Amino acid sequence: MTKQDIIITYGSDAMKMTRALLDKIDIESLIPNKQASIALKPNLVVAVTADSGATTHPEIVIAIIEYLQAKGYRDISIVESAWVGDSTKEGFRVNGYNQISGRYKVPLVDVKDDSYTKKTVSGITMDVSDTILETDFLISLPVLKGHCQTAMTCALKNMKGCLSDRSKRLFHSLGLNRPIAALNAVRCADLVIVDSLNGDLDFEEGGNPVQTNRMFACMDSVLCDSYGASLMGFELEDLPYIQLAEDLGVGESDLTTANIIQLNEPSEEPVARPTGRANYLGRHTEPQSACSACYGNLVHALKRLDEVNRLKNVKQNICIGQGYKGVTDPSKVGVGICTRGLGKSLPGCPPKAIDMIKFIKELDK
Ligand code: SF4
Incomplete structure (x- = not known):
């Protein structure tokens, strides 16, 4: 896989879809050292299940752990932090992560309990999780969904769960766009596998899931979000943090240079009619x-x-x-x-x- 690639698959079986993406990605070429520490960063912003459209389907996490362990990787952890005022541990519990952790012997890291290192980019100082900073290979597992402040959230914004709560508050006071770009300049994902199965229409907390039955993988978080924006009907100007991240050298937003690899055709499946809003x-x-x-x-x-x-x-x-x-x-x-x-x-x-x-x-x- 290269930084220009966007690998997309359609379906409703998240485990099967994840395995198909991982086969195409050729993970061993990306992580040649089997002793490497690998962190999986789902989106558990609130303690609700994935059918709400807010959180990552745990089947994706399971499929990745099984795949990596079958290839001989042993140092895998799941790292996340809920938004300020919500409990990460409750998010782990509601979504079955305690069982996943026990069955596969993969530790859960609540970033709220982690130690932090201060990092400054573009005049913005933030406390970044030491687990995230020290991990060799970071796999981000965002949900492509709407967001009440930034319009959309995907790879770049998913990194906000790698901060202390104090820094999250600071980010909101600064209007999110500049800080999100700066954070990704400190540390961005090495690989992004996007849960775009049923992300929420317009709100990160879920409640209005829109079934789209697709997942896609990218190495470039900026390209990933640029592609996600086009799928949700946003212009890049609607999402200033994408351009700001590009300006800081995080990645490239130009979709005309992207290499879209579609693994299968979308298929006719019963469409869950949208609810609520x-x-x-x-x-x-x-x-x-x-x-x-x-x-x-x-x-x-x-x-x-x-x-x-x-x-x-x-x-x-x-x-x-x-x-x-x-x-x-x-x-x-x-x-x-x-x-x-x-x-x-x-x-x-x-x-x-x-x-x-x-x-x-x-x-x-
Ligand atoms: S097969 Fe038809 S309905 Fe299905 S994605 Fe293609 S154009 Fe749309």
Whole structure:
């Protein structure tokens, strides 16, 4: 795997998908020393289970531990810290990490109990976990989801769980963008495996999961977040910490240089219709056997349009799904290659939310 690669897989079996990613990554070429210390950093920002759209599916952690141990790696730990005011240990307990730790003999490190070293980048001084600083290879396991302050959270922001609570408070007082970039300049992940199975629509605490049934892997955290932004329908300007991290040399945001490796096709699976705040967006859609990756991207695209008050301009429902294969109807519009027989159709399988937004905006001209 190279820093330009983005490896993506679709499905609903997180363990199988993780193994497929690891096979393609060729982990032994990235970590040649079997004695290396390896830290897994999931997102357990709050003590809720992964079906909420807030936290990393523990099956991904299990699959990685089994894979690494089968290859002979022994020094593996799971490192995390919940947000200020929440208990990491409760997050570990709710998500079954105590059992994982016992079964695979992998220690759990609560960063809130760790020692820290002060690091300063761009005038921002922060307390960074010594476990994270001393680990040889850091595998970040973020959830791609919405965030109430930074709009989106993925690889770069997942590193915030490597700080003391005092530094987390400082980050919020500084508006998050500059500090997140600075933190990643101190230490960023060596490998990112993104849980994009059902990340939340707009809030890091979960509650409005949007099923997208995909995972992807990157070595470059900046490229990773740039790609995640396109999947959720954000422009880079919407997420200033990505450009700031690039300016500090953390990585490259230009997706035109990325090498996208798609391991399989999205498949038609029962789509869990969005609930709660996400549900009302569905009234603008006409799904027929849509793959969840496709439908989830459409939900995110409609959400972005709603945020700029453009949803009211969507006069026609957007067709989507494999049920439109072979259908010719000039009066309808749709997204995805399955709808190519309709009057207007956006190609792609699945199209990204950022492209869906442009397509839908064109419709009301
Ligand atoms: S274009 Fe069709 S096959 Fe491709 S992801 Fe969308 S619904 Fe699935």
